[in-house]
Amino acid sequence: MSDVNQRISDIVQNNQVVLFMKGTPLFPQCGFSSRAIQILDHCGAPYETVDVLQDMEIRQGIKAYSDWPTIPQLYVGGEFLGGSDIMMEMFEAGELQQLLTERAAPGTA
Template identity: 85%
Template sequence: MSDTNARISDLVTSNDVVLFMKGTPLFPQCGFSSRAVAILDHCGVAYESVDVLQDMEIRQGIKSFSDWPTIPQLYVKGEFVGGSDIMMEMFEAGELQQLLDESGVEKAA
């Protein structure tokens, strides 16, 4: 396993919810990342974010790690959930909140 894959694996397994995004939750750098942050904030869960714009190895590595070509990417309890569109579909159907609740994800402080 490459160093980048090991770093990504560590991030997704050591945090209940991880959002790989462009920018930060306070200053998203694209509309899709902004939407992903808004969805997670609305769900009221604690999450870790990774700004892929600050680390080109992570930016490229996450795409092969998940076999998903776009960013943002959401992981819950080590499992890849999807990107912004999938998050929105799951959120609108109530499935994302259900997944977060059933996974026992910590609520935001």
């Protein structure tokens, strides 16, 4: 496993909910990242973020790691869920809130 893949794997495995995004929760740098933060904030589950604009290896590596071409990317309980469009679909169906309740609690996976 390459160094960047190991770094990404460590982040994903050590955080119950993690969003790889452009910018920060207070200052998202794209509309999709902003929407992802709004969804997570509305759900109320604790989450971590990784600003891919601060690390070009992570920015490119996360796309290969997930085999998903766009950012943001959400991981819950170590599993890749998708980007902001999938997050929105899951949120509107009530699935994201349920998943976060079930899987995002500390000590669960």
